[in-house]
Amino acid sequence: MLQIENLSAEIGGTKILDGLSLSxxxxxxxxxxxxxxxxxxxxxxxxxxxxxxxxTGGSVRFDGKDLLDMEPHERAAxxxxxxxxxxxxxxxxxxxxFLREALNAQRKHRGEEPxxxxxxxxxxxxxxxxxxxxxxxxxxxxxxxxxxxxxxxAEMVQMGILDPSFAVLDETDSGLDIDSLRVVGDGINAIxxxxxxxxxxxxxxxxxxxxxxxxxxxxxxxxxIAKTGSADLANQLEAEGYDKxxxx
Amino acid sequence: xxxxxxHPTRPTRRDEAWRYSAVEALEGVDxxxxxxxxxxxxxSWSECLVIEDGADxxxxxxxxxxxxxGAGARCAxxxxxxxxxxxxxxxxxxxxxxxxFEMGGITVxxxxxxxxxxxxxxHAEPEATSNQTVRSVHWGKGTGNFLGSIDxxxxxxxxxxxQDFKGLLLDRGASVNAVPQLEIFAxxxxxxxxxxxxxxxxxxxxxxxxxxxxxxxSRRLLVQAFIGDALVGLSDDDTRERLMRVALDKLDKHL
Ligand SMILES: Nc1ncnc2c1ncn2[C@@H]1O[C@H](COP(=O)(O)OP(=O)(O)O)[C@@H](O)[C@H]1O
Ligand SMILES: [Mg+2]
Numbered sequence: 001m002l003q004i005e006n007l008s009a010e011i012g013g014t015k016i017l018d019g020l021s022l023s024x025x026x027x028x029x030x031x032x033x034x035x036x037x038x039x040x041x042x043x044x045x046x047x048x049x050x051x052x053x054x055x056t057g058g059s060v061r062f063d064g065k066d067l068l069d070m071e072p073h074e075r076a077a078x079x080x081x082x083x084x085x086x087x088x089x090x091x092x093x094x095x096x097x098f099l100r101e102a103l104n105a106q107r108k109h110r111g112e113e114p115x116x117x118x119x120x121x122x123x124x125x126x127x128x129x130x131x132x133x134x135x136x137x138x139x140x141x142x143x144x145x146x147x148x149x150x151x152x153x154a155e156m157v158q159m160g161i162l163d164p165s166f167a168v169l170d171e172t173d174s175g176l177d178i179d180s181l182r183v184v185g186d187g188i189n190a191i192x193x194x195x196x197x198x199x200x201x202x203x204x205x206x207x208x209x210x211x212x213x214x215x216x217x218x219x220x221x222x223x224x225i226a227k228t229g230s231a232d233l234a235n236q237l238e239a240e241g242y243d244k245x246x247x248x
Numbered sequence: 249x250x251x252x253x254x255h256p257t258r259p260t261r262r263d264e265a266w267r268y269s270a271v272e273a274l275e276g277v278d279x280x281x282x283x284x285x286x287x288x289x290x291x292s293w294s295e296c297l298v299i300e301d302g303a304d305x306x307x308x309x310x311x312x313x314x315x316x317x318g319a320g321a322r323c324a325x326x327x328x329x330x331x332x333x334x335x336x337x338x339x340x341x342x343x344x345x346x347x348x349f350e351m352g353g354i355t356v357x358x359x360x361x362x363x364x365x366x367x368x369x370x371h372a373e374p375e376a377t378s379n380q381t382v383r384s385v386h387w388g389k390g391t392g393n394f395l396g397s398i399d400x401x402x403x404x405x406x407x408x409x410x411q412d413f414k415g416l417l418l419d420r421g422a423s424v425n426a427v428p429q430l431e432i433f434a435x436x437x438x439x440x441x442x443x444x445x446x447x448x449x450x451x452x453x454x455x456x457x458x459x460x461x462x463x464x465x466s467r468r469l470l471v472q473a474f475i476g477d478a479l480v481g482l483s484d485d486d487t488r489e490r491l492m493r494v495a496l497d498k499l500d501k502h503l
Contacts, residue, residue, distance in 0.1 A: 048458050049457075050454055050458075051450070051454065071457070071462075072454065072457035072458055073456075073457045073458075073460050073461055073462045073463070075458075076457070076458060076459055076460035077460050081458075082458045084455065084458075087455075088451050088452055088454075088455035089452075090449075090452045090455070090456070090470075090473070091473065092470075092472075092473025092474065092476055092477075093469055093470070093472075093473045097469070098456070098459070098461075098469070099459070101461055101465060101469060102456070102459035102460045102461050103460070105460045105461050105462060105465060106460035109460070109462075158459065162459065162460065
């Protein structure tokens with residue numbers, strides 16, 4: 001459902017992605033691992049259309065459409081979800097308001113009827129419970145005063161509510177303790193491990209991959225996919241480190 | 249009788265209280281429109297002032313209030329200047345012992361409109377409290393001003409006065425001016441004032457876009473959050489929604 005071909009991108013004139021190719025089919029979970037600064041977040045932002053991330057070559061097709069041609073909000077409405085490595089705080093806007101506006105904007109874009117307040121709250125409660133996040137947290141302003149772990153759980157509640165067909169999750173496991181990791185991993189499985197859906201899971205650690213088991217593991221290095229393997233590759237990385245695995 | 253005869257001296261920008269005003273828009277306008285309000289000791293009075301687009305909205309809109317707040321009385325004013333080429337809401341307040349004055353003000357506007365609040369709060373007796381919050385959102389070449397003076401006389405001990413201004417500029421050509429002026433002659437006084445100016449948080453807007461919220465809607469949501477500060481002290485939901493709607497409608501039309 002996602003085909004990235006020979007993608008190159010720059011930030012402020014510096015080349016970060018350099019001919020990256022990757023294809024994710026429906027029903028698949030692909031993990032992307034790689035050293036700090038390899039360009040993992042850059043890939044996520046390029047897929048999410050973040051201003052300042054300039055695509056200089058290649059193409060990305062999402063469900064047969066040209067993803068790079070869409071505005072960021074159109075990508076979301078088309079089913080793309082970007083889980084942020086650093087979720088953004090929005091003072092003055094409650095999670096409930098934010099997510100209801102977001103869901104209804106997506107529905108409107110797809111020509112669907114908006115959810116009313118009651119319907120939305122029911123959905124939000126269900127997804128908050130799935131991620132074991134207190135519903136009171138959703139009444140607070142978006143990510144304001146949330147701990148690192150709470151922000152990541154809230155991201156997954158957002159994903160549950162918006163119910164995307166494809167998720168790019170950028171280090172959703174960082175900042176989580178063992179118990180939270182389990183909850184978040186189970187949440188990702190519940191929301192995204194479905195026949196028509198795909199996931200690109202960016203992570204440093206193999207811990208999360210024990211819960212959300214990937215079909216493929218890619219190593220991103222110097223702006224491109226340097227190695228691809230099965231779930232085993234993650235174990236090997238954990239045991240031996242990037243340098244050794246890459247040299248092999 | 250000519251205008252000149254009725255108002256021998258018209259304000260100019262050299263006058264402190266008209267420093268950033270569209271004084272040229274005062275030509276032929278009657279300035280002597282003061283409304284005097286007296287709030288008896290212990291009473292409460294509140295008012296909502298709205299300058300919005302309408303059939304009888306003039307090019308220049310002035311609202312001038314002089315309020316005497318008796319001992320232990322409360323006065324609350326929530327106001328928005330969202331229409332007219334030049335809109336000015338001017339409030340002079342004299343506060344008795346233990347009185348409270350609450351003001352929340354909003355200016356919004358684009359093109360080359362000027363919309364402003366000018367307040368003068370006199371703490372004339374001890375133990376009175378005042379709290380003023382103004383939020384200004386401007387685009388195009390629009391201007392928003394808050395000139396707020398606070399006078400605390402020698403005997404007005406235990407005065408607690410606060411004034412807070414924030415401006416949000418949506419375009420490069422827009423501007424806001426904040427001129428706090430504090431004259432404090434008592435020594436046991438709390439007086440706080442702050443003024444900041446900024447732009448829309450583009451990181452927040454991208455985050456919202458990544459969740460499916462289009463640019464006009466994220467702007468609306470962030471502006472709503474921004475001006476909400478000015479209405480925190482307003483307990484009446486209907487009034488709050490009305491003021492918010494006037495501001496956001498103007499923003500959406502972007503005129
Ligand atoms: N805003 C930016 N301006 C300039 N360089 C950046 C910016 N963001 C990231 N980079 C650089 O791009 C490279 C890749 O960063 P990033 O995609 O965040 O890596 P990763 O997520 O794999 O750790 C790094 O060298 C980083 O310094
Ligand atoms: Mg990163």
